[in-house]
Amino acid sequence: MAKPRIKNEDQYEALRDKGYSKEKSARIANTPNSGKKGGQAPPYEDWTKDDLYEQAKNVAIDGRSKMNKKQLINALRNN
Incomplete structure (x- = not known):
């Protein structure tokens, strides 16, 4: 394999x-x-919920479809 x-x-x-x-x-x-060099993206709080969802999808966060914006931010920061 x-x-x-x-x-x-x-x-x-x-x-x-x-x-x-x-x-x-x-x-x-x-x-x-x-x-990409960090510090250039806006803070997650400035992102739309859709953008946060897409980022969560990119890093394969489970349960993202049921999360609100605050939960998505927390999951992205702590995943």
Whole structure:
């Protein structure tokens, strides 16, 4: 069985070094905006609920369809 492809190996390894699980590290490293310099995106509170939902979908947060905006923000920050 082939190893899943990681889009951003450097980010994946950095996350693993910080103690993140393999699954979580791969999810983050495979998001479309992985590796982009942080601090340039607006805070989650400024995002629309639809945008938060899409981001939660990108990182495979379970139960996202039943979450309100505050719950989506919390899940994205703590996933």
